[in-house]
Amino acid sequence: MLELECNDITRHILPAIRASVSESLSSRYNFSQQQIADKLGIAQVAVSKYLNGRYSERVNKIKTLINSQGLCEDIVKQALESDSETLNMPIQKLCSRIATLKLVY
Secondary structure (H helix, E strand, O other): OOOOOHHHHHHHHHHHHHHHHHHHHHHHHOOOHHHHHHHHOOOHHHHHHHHOOOOOHHHHHHHHHHHHOOOOHHHHHHHHHOOHHHHHHHHHHHHHHHHHHOOOO
């Protein structure tokens, strides 16, 4: 089993979390791409990329795992009730949890 590196978090885990949250906010709550971007503190073009599935197969694999286990549900709920500043902490905690559980490998 490989050791998790910061690069894995920034290139694979974080995009998978953002893709999962973006898809949920768009499909279940009819958020616009800009509204999602504002909530996640990212550019609208990144949200477009996530919603159109333009990411690596590894990101897709992690996103599928995240979705199957409902790991982003708390983040989605908080997005409905708060601003982007509030989402940073739960997203960081989920990144750490995924890394600790080595769900990626």
